[in-house]
Amino acid sequence: MNSIDFLSLPKAEIHIHLEGCFGTETIVELARENGVALPRSEERLLDFNGLADFLEFLDFICGLSRSRDQLAKSAYAFAERMAASGVGYADLIVNPTHWSGWKGNLAGLIDGLDAGLSAAEQDGLPNVGLCISLLRQQTASEAVDIVEELLRIKHPRVVALSVDGNEAAAGRTGPKFAEAFQLAGRGGLKRTAHAGESSGAEGVRDAIFLLGADRIDHGVRAIEDDELVGILADRQIALGVCPTSNLTLGLYKDMGEHPIDRLRRAGVPVSINTDDPALLRLDLPTEYARTAEPFGWDRETVRGVAATSIKASFAPEELKTKLLGDLAAW
Ligand code: ADE
Ligand code: ZN
Numbered sequence: 001m002n003s004i005d006f007l008s009l010p011k012a013e014i015h016i017h018l019e020g021c022f023g024t025e026t027i028v029e030l031a032r033e034n035g036v037a038l039p040r041s042e043e044r045l046l047d048f049n050g051l052a053d054f055l056e057f058l059d060f061i062c063g064l065s066r067s068r069d070q071l072a073k074s075a076y077a078f079a080e081r082m083a084a085s086g087v088g089y090a091d092l093i094v095n096p097t098h099w100s101g102w103k104g105n106l107a108g109l110i111d112g113l114d115a116g117l118s119a120a121e122q123d124g125l126p127n128v129g130l131c132i133s134l135l136r137q138q139t140a141s142e143a144v145d146i147v148e149e150l151l152r153i154k155h156p157r158v159v160a161l162s163v164d165g166n167e168a169a170a171g172r173t174g175p176k177f178a179e180a181f182q183l184a185g186r187g188g189l190k191r192t193a194h195a196g197e198s199s200g201a202e203g204v205r206d207a208i209f210l211l212g213a214d215r216i217d218h219g220v221r222a223i224e225d226d227e228l229v230g231i232l233a234d235r236q237i238a239l240g241v242c243p244t245s246n247l248t249l250g251l252y253k254d255m256g257e258h259p260i261d262r263l264r265r266a267g268v269p270v271s272i273n274t275d276d277p278a279l280l281r282l283d284l285p286t287e288y289a290r291t292a293e294p295f296g297w298d299r300e301t302v303r304g305v306a307a308t309s310i311k312a313s314f315a316p317e318e319l320k321t322k323l324l325g326d327l328a329a330w
Contacts (some may be wrong), residue, residue: 004292004299006086006285010326011306012313013082013090013273013284015217015240017133017164018113019058019098020276021078030064046279051166051198051249054279058098066101068112075116079125081277085284087126088323089315091192093162093217095133096146106132106146107153114157129159129314131192134180136165136173143180151187159314160190164217167199174206181211190214190314192240197251201225208237215240215312220251222268223259233267238312242275243291244282261295264305271309303327 022030024045031038038045039060048054065071082090094113096102102109110130117128132150134143150158161184163177181191193211195203197218204222207213208231219239222228232239241260252258264270272291274282292302310323 004302006288008086008330009288009302009306010088010323010330011086011284012309012315012323013085013087014215014271014309014313015242015273015275016090017093017095017276018074018078019062019095020279021074021081022061023278027061027064034064034066036064046281052169054249055166059100062098063100065099068108068115071109071112072116072119075113076120079117079120079128082126082128087284088326089126089310089313089319090128091131091159091314092128093131093133093164095135095164097135097138106149110153110155110158114155117157127315127319130157131160131162132158133162133164134177136163136167136170140176140179143177144183147180147183147187150184150189158189160192162192162217164194167194167197167203172202172206174210178210185212192217195219196221197246201228204228213237218242218246220246220259220263223262229263229266229268236269238269238271238308239263240273241270242273244280244287245275248280255290255294260291269308269312270305271312272305303330
């Protein structure tokens with residue numbers, strides 16, 4: 001097992017939030033630039049008390065990015081983070097509701113991020129697609145408005161519609177967002193949805209049957225429903241699993257309890273991702289190692305999981321083919 005080099009493993013990261021890519025140092029620097037006090041001491045800045053507290057902190061961090069230049073810088077730093085983890089392509093989730101300085105200016109938010117991502121690509125850093133995310137608490141009409149705007153802007157950097165946030169606090173939201181997701185699908189956007197994290201298996205069912213999800217972010221609580229596990233396997237709907245995030249935010253006690261390997265053995269395509277790496281003090285090669293070792297995964301199993309990450313990504317087809325070729329040669 002020690003011989004597996006997870007850094008050189010060709011892979012995609014398909015469940016990661018830009019909101020979770022700001023480390024303590026950057027947060028302190030941005031707060032100082034903006035003349036804003038930290039919500040708690042620097043030493044305890046990343047000590048979260050569950051998902052609700054965590055999501056509230058994202059509003060604070062993202063509210064500090066107010067200029068186009070700051071957005072571009074954060075996006076460029078994201079591509080550097082991906083390169084440093086041996087990632088060949090990333091789908092990056094951005095939820096506009098956290099970025100208070102860009103309220104009512106979705107086009108400006110996308111433009112600023114694209115500036116940084118385009119500069120990164122020109123410098124040979126990995127390609128990144130944006131998944132613009134709704135927040136669970138938004139209304140049906142707010143969701144439709146956002147999708148209509150995305151379809152009007154039609155920015156080539158935007159590859160998908162997403163939904164994230166606290167499902168437990170928002171209650172069942174599949175029916176509320178069905179129209180927005182339908183509209184997105186008809187408009188040529190891919191669809192991905194957080195489900196089966198703070199919701200149970202019913203959230204995953206809604207993501208499939210009401211939102212038409214091409215992929216599920218987390219989805220691990222599907223394990224609570226055998227029939228649903230069969231549906232995910234039959235339809236080969238991939239899960240963007242984030243084991244450390246699930247442990248940190250209290251879903252499972254330890255990796256031994258985590259269902260990723262049971263899902264994989266049941267035929268569900270599972271990928272490994274970091275969710276919010278800076279806030280969870282994590283990188284992708286470490287996340288692969290932390291997952292592969294306790295389950296005794298061999299090289300071929302790891303290769304299969306990495307292949308899922310590439311196939312389930314929203315990367316251009318030619319890039320997927322290249323990365324799968326690199327993976328076969330790894
Ligand atoms: N936004 C950022 N991280 C999240 C998570 N783990 N669950 C829901 N929304 C999120
Ligand atoms: Zn997430």
